[in-house]
Amino acid sequence: MDLARHWRLKDQRYRLEGTVCADCGAKFFPPRQVCLECKSTNLTPREFNGHGELYSFTTLRSAPMGFEDQVPYTVGVVKLDEGPMVEAQITDVNADALKIGQRMEMVTRKLRAQGDNGLIIYGYKFRPETKAD
Amino acid sequence: MRNVSVVGIGQTQVGEHWDRSLRDLATEAALNALRDAHVDHADAIFVGNMLSGQLTGQENLGALIADEVGLRGVDTLKVEAACGSGAAALHVGYLAVASGQFDLVLVAGAEKLTESSSCNTTASLAMAADADYETVHGISFIALNALLMKRYMYEYDLVPEDFAAFSVNAHANAVHNPNAMFRSPITVEHYKRARDISDPISVMDSAPVCDGAAAVVLMATDNLNGNRARAIKIAASAIGSDSLGLHDRRDPMWLSAVELSSQKAYRQAGIAPQDVNLFEVHDAFSIMSVMSLEAAGFAARGRGALLAREGAITPQGKLPISTMGGLKARGHPVGATGVYQAAEVVQQLRGEAGKNQVANAHVGMAQSLGGIAANAVTHIFVN
Ligand SMILES: [Zn+2]
Numbered sequence: 210m211d212l213a214r215h216w217r218l219k220d221q222r223y224r225l226e227g228t229v230c231a232d233c234g235a236k237f238f239p240p241r242q243v244c245l246e247c248k249s250t251n252l253t254p255r256e257f258n259g260h261g262e263l264y265s266f267t268t269l270r271s272a273p274m275g276f277e278d279q280v281p282y283t284v285g286v287v288k289l290d291e292g293p294m295v296e297a298q299i300t301d302v303n304a305d306a307l308k309i310g311q312r313m314e315m316v317t318r319k320l321r322a323q324g325d326n327g328l329i330i331y332g333y334k335f336r337p338e339t340k341a342d
Numbered sequence: 343m344r345n346v347s348v349v350g351i352g353q354t355q356v357g358e359h360w361d362r363s364l365r366d367l368a369t370e371a372a373l374n375a376l377r378d379a380h381v382d383h384a385d386a387i388f389v390g391n392m393l394s395g396q397l398t399g400q401e402n403l404g405a406l407i408a409d410e411v412g413l414r415g416v417d418t419l420k421v422e423a424a425c426g427s428g429a430a431a432l433h434v435g436y437l438a439v440a441s442g443q444f445d446l447v448l449v450a451g452a453e454k455l456t457e458s459s460s461c462n463t464t465a466s467l468a469m470a471a472d473a474d475y476e477t478v479h480g481i482s483f484i485a486l487n488a489l490l491m492k493r494y495m496y497e498y499d500l501v502p503e504d505f506a507a508f509s510v511n512a513h514a515n516a517v518h519n520p521n522a523m524f525r526s527p528i529t530v531e532h533y534k535r536a537r538d539i540s541d542p543i544s545v546m547d548s549a550p551v552c553d554g555a556a557a558v559v560l561m562a563t564d565n566l567n568g569n570r571a572r573a574i575k576i577a578a579s580a581i582g583s584d585s586l587g588l589h590d591r592r593d594p595m596w597l598s599a600v601e602l603s604s605q606k607a608y609r610q611a612g613i614a615p616q617d618v619n620l621f622e623v624h625d626a627f628s629i630m631s632v633m634s635l636e637a638a639g640f641a642a643r644g645r646g647a648l649l650a651r652e653g654a655i656t657p658q659g660k661l662p663i664s665t666m667g668g669l670k671a672r673g674h675p676v677g678a679t680g681v682y683q684a685a686e687v688v689q690q691l692r693g694e695a696g697k698n699q700v701a702n703a704h705v706g707m708a709q710s711l712g713g714i715a716a717n718a719v720t721h722i723f724v725n
Contacts, residue, residue, distance in 0.1 A: 267488035
């Protein structure tokens with residue numbers, strides 16, 4: 210059950226696949242079936258390039274179940290250059306060095322493991338941009 | 343639609359009730375409310391609760407509580423709207439009486455958060471957020487509020503101390519509330535020294551995990567007879583909604599659901615924000631108080647924290663908030679909170695708020711939020 214759920218989200222987790230409205234051009238991540246701007250249901254898949262700006266971030270000292278072994282860890286909101294915002298963990302950086310507004314890029318990492326024999330969930334995290342593409 | 347009045351209130355003390363079950367707490371509050379209303383029955387019972395299934399393994403609370411309070415057989419259901427569940431149950435109760443379907447309705451909010459490990463409770467509270475795009479990344483409910491607060495501080499050039507007055511006011515008011523969890527005052531120094539949970543949010547900036555239950559009895563105002571001098575009219579009951587996820591907001595710095603439900607409520611009651619004598623705000627985190635004050639029309643955008651610094655929010659101020667301790671110090675048993683707020687506003691409008699009595703209180707507003715204001719439930723009461 211859990212396996213199917215994570216498999217279902219693979220296009221979002223690995224490729225930041227959202228949707229674009231064929232009628233008004235509005236872009237969405239996560240994908241939507243109804244356009245927020247014009248109520249059209251004529252939406253098609255669209256991949257996002259994973260670059261953007263850090264909108265906000267915080268470091269958790271107390272974790273929800275399943276993330277205890279990662280504490281402390283940092284999560285953030287990234288505003289993609291193409292419009293949508295994404296929430297994810299921030300990686301490859303000391304949180305003290307982060308600044309709102311700085312350039313970020315998506316990377317694929319392990320999100321969490323469900324015990325020693327359980328599912329390992331991979332997906333996007335963000336890190337400071339290494340170089341402009 | 344008929345007018346609806348609150349004719350009875352009941353509250354248990356909020357705290358870590360290791361010795362009491364969810365059904366004990368809900369039953370105590372419900373029986374207190376029925377006694378306060380001088381009635382021994384109700385036509386229907388609506389129970390507000392968020393996490394009974396997840397944390398105590400018990401669902402079907404409507405039938406359970408109806409049976410426990412001796413009203414087996416009545417019309418009943420559980421109402422869930424995350425942390426706004428209690429207020430949402432009150433909304434359903436209000437609609438049930440206003441519509442003419444029922445004359446006498448019991449609304450109970452109950453929650454037991456201490457039944458499980460703290461990391462399980464933290465994970466469960468995060469169910470108010472977007473499971474596929476927030477929770478899966480380890481983003482707790484506190485972290486969501488921290489993300490909002492950090493951005494807010496950045497946009498309006500504030501420091502954490504600018505938010506301290508909310509917690510100081512809540513604790514000062516809880517000292518005189520026998521139902522409150524934290525009955526000791528705190529200072530700005532306590533606030534500044536507090537341990538970070540998810541920066542910039544510290545333990546002194548967030549409501550505690552706890553247990554509690556509260557209940558109110560609603561009656562059609564036309565059916566009140568002469569001896570109902572303590573009846574308080576519900577002048578408005580309105581819900582507004584927004585995206586669950588922070589990432590899905592057009593403008594994360596504005597709580598649209600709060601604006602929508604407040605404006606609907608003002609219209610229903612025929613009042614403006616300046617007519618409100620006291621406001622039980624959803625102060626689960628001080629950033630929620632600040633942003634609620636703005637979106638509800640009590641402060642200009644970016645000026646919510648200033649209202650607290652100027653002293654407007656104390657019982658003697660222009661807009662007293664969290665008058666019995668609020669979520670921060672009375673405590674926040676999530677699905678019960680909205681009903682506590684309603685009971686406290688009724689105490690104020692009856693003139694029964696003791697040392698926290700707001701002078702000349704005629705119009706009181708209560709607002710309860712689910713998630714990061716994915717839903718906002720607003721009630722306005724008048725005496
Ligand atoms: Zn569109």
